[in-house]
Amino acid sequence: MMNRFLSFLVQSLVTVPSATVVWFVSYFGFDLTFWLSSAIALGGGIIVYNSTSAIMTSRFLKKHQLTRKEYRYIKKNLDEAKQKINRLNKSLFTIRDLPTMKQRLDVLRITRKIQSMTHNEPRRFYKAEKFYFSHLDSVVELTEKYRFLSQQPKKSHEIDVSLYETRQTLTDLTKALEEDLYFVISDDVDTLNFEIDVAKQSIKKLNDTKYIDESRRPK
Numbered sequence: 001m002m003n004r005f006l007s008f009l010v011q012s013l014v015t016v017p018s019a020t021v022v023w024f025v026s027y028f029g030f031d032l033t034f035w036l037s038s039a040i041a042l043g044g045g046i047i048v049y050n051s052t053s054a055i056m057t058s059r060f061l062k063k064h065q066l067t068r069k070e071y072r073y074i075k076k077n078l079d080e081a082k083q084k085i086n087r088l089n090k091s092l093f094t095i096r097d098l099p100t101m102k103q104r105l106d107v108l109r110i111t112r113k114i115q116s117m118t119h120n121e122p123r124r125f126y127k128a129e130k131f132y133f134s135h136l137d138s139v140v141e142l143t144e145k146y147r148f149l150s151q152q153p154k155k156s157h158e159i160d161v162s163l164y165e166t167r168q169t170l171t172d173l174t175k176a177l178e179e180d181l182y183f184v185i186s187d188d189v190d191t192l193n194f195e196i197d198v199a200k201q202s203i204k205k206l207n208d209t210k211y212i213d214e215s216r217r218p219k
Helices: 004-029 034-063 068-094 097-122 122-127 129-150 158-186 186-216
Strands: none
Touching: 004 034, 004 186, 034 068, 068 097, 068 122, 068 129, 097 122, 097 129, 097 158, 122 129, 122 158, 122 186
């Protein structure tokens, strides 16, 4: 997603000098009153601010090959996912269960990684739909259930069984999350493998050329 602070900073750096120039031109160049010059400068600043915002948004969408409708759709879902991940983090950090610590850290690492990558490159959202529309909801609900049960002061046999089954299901879900992450980066892996193959071919051709040149040298 677009960095809001950076966008605001850039827009401000463009708007403030522009509005100042408009005020000076209106006040000193056209001999208008202070308040009228200020009103014109304010109006000009608003126009410049909105124009800068539109240009930055257009460049951002073009860079990531998205339409405005797609961007709004992705942003809406990422905002909702952020709330779910916050709930997940809260549950993971409040569970006091050493045997599941590694698993919880893995879940936290994977979910944050997918969210971060999708946030920085919104088009990846389409490769992470299974994560956002299925697996994330499941892992949040199960983690909250596990936290609730594990915090009971007195545990019955039924609670122990439920905790065990929840741990098993979370293990399966962790594997599903790993597959989600791999699928999100699968294009990068394919590209890297292709580049490695090209590099190997180039090195092979270079070595073959050197071998031919050396064999042709007079002894």
